[in-house]
Amino acid sequence: MGLRYLEDLNVGMQAELSRVLDDAAVRAFADVSGDTNPLHLDEAFAKDGPFRQRIAHGAHVASLVSAVMGVELPGPGAIYMSQTVQFLRPVRIGDTVRAQVTVAAISPETKQVTLACACLVGSRTVMRGEAIVRMASRAERGS
């Protein structure tokens, strides 16, 4: 993975990844975050809840767009400044989540890049939001 600079980006560039949030993935996320809410882990508890079944952690779904940003677009060299997310629909255990990131705006003055973020299950948007990252400028570095 090469380092990415501000000049490597254009508005409209898009990248995505897909990931299955199966039982093992959800339990691993509970471990790594400490969020052991039974809505995610306990079928009997979740059956009586609003979704009638266990669902994946919202923060897990959100982490997938940060993975696209960390690995693909912008990729290494981007510094994560801020993120907004809205959770629109539950993600069920075993759903395949497609996380998409699109370059929405680039500010040469602040070197900040605004990225539109969305997660889909099939054709339905389950999460959307916006991220801001800061990039180094190749011109500035003389490289």
Added chain:
Amino acid sequence: MGLRYLEDLNVGMQAELSRVLDDAAVRAFADVSGDTNPLHLDEAFAKDGPFRQRIAHGAHVASLVSAVMGVELPGPGAIYMSQTVQFLRPVRIGDTVRAQVTVAAISPETKQVTLACACLVGSRTVMRGEAIVRMASRAERGS
């Protein structure tokens, strides 16, 4: 863990958890999110970067406030609607992160609760943001 209702909350209530984001935790988060950016995993790469060393994933730090919300405050029964986060300072490998959540506002009309979120390393705030969750009302359920 008992189910929590809107009536169980008051403005000013606070909860927190602490977690060490050591090398094993950071590698586990890379696995579960798919974010294998070398800024988090590769000491040689990170040494030449803006922080001069590897740092934890921003999404990992953010997941700790969602863990407080999922387990402690409000706890089971809260439905995650939205989250904003600003990353203010890097979290280094091995740092102990204290994630704090405070009830900032309660709307009986919408049953939405606004939570102020912060993560600290020592006395320094490394992340802050705001979450909105929706709760069921005990009055409504007649329980």
